[in-house]
Amino acid sequence: MSTKTDTRAALWAATHAERAALAEDLADLADAQWARQTLCGRWTVEEVVAHLTAAASIGTARWLVSIVGARFDADRHNDRRLAEHRGATHAETLERFRAVVTSTTAATGDTAAWLGEVVVHAQDIRRPLGLPRTPPVESVTPVARFFTARNFTVASRTAAAGLRLEATDGPFAAGTGPLVSGTTLALTMALAGRAAYCDDLTGPGVATLRGRCGPQ
Known part of the structure; x- marks a missing residue:
């Protein structure tokens, strides 16, 4: 719905x-x-x-x-x-x-x-x-949900496999397994393969997610 x-x-x-x-x-x-x-x-x-x-x-x-x-x-x-x-x-x-x-x-x-x-x-x-603007959480949340549901232009669903992802600033949560938590934007960017954003995440699953990001 x-x-x-x-x-x-x-x-x-x-x-x-x-x-x-x-x-x-x-x-x-x-x-x-x-x-x-x-x-x-x-x-x-x-x-x-x-x-x-x-x-x-x-x-x-x-x-x-x-x-x-x-x-x-x-x-x-x-x-x-x-x-x-x-x-x-x-x-x-x-x-x-x-x-x-x-x-x-x-x-x-x-x-x-x-x-x-x-x-x-x-x-x-x-x-x-070093530009400070970040998009609103309500705009990033449907992207995070899409990324965990499908591999489209990035292998985001594969990156999320076997992990529990939880946003600290909004309603996004998905998956089961070792926890990865952070802002919705940081989670989304990491799912898109941007390893730099793994520095903004915490939890026992971060190393796994980082290892699935491409070289930057």
Whole structure:
């Protein structure tokens, strides 16, 4: 049964709010900050922003054409779409992102996943830059629930297997096994493979979860 925080309309509203908040954070970045590496592997801040624009600009049919054209290589697909939506300047990249803030275009109907896309990638940018904003717990909670239920763009369900996850700032809880506790955001980011956020977690299951995160 849907609650007021996980209906599709509410999830899209939260997605739009998180995109707008990220755009605001990006507005005053210096050139060197746009070139900083993020928590998202090899991508810089500007590349992550272009990736978010691409994700909000491609529907199912175009996504299928793109992924087939990339021979089902997700990295190749992502790199091609990122290049398509990256501007000639940092300012143009930001303007392209601002243009999709209220988009409801997506490759699939998994709206919680697309909210998760912006929640995770925004923190990929903010943490290395020391930007203080964090998304509201009510926006992150449906992402945490989705991540423990499914492997989608990240192996989050696999990461959560055999662990008890409990948020210290909201209602999220899932699984059985050694306890891992922390903020909803820290749990969500760790499930997305961001090992840096394991430093914000406590409990006997943290070492296991850390070991399942990819290299940062």
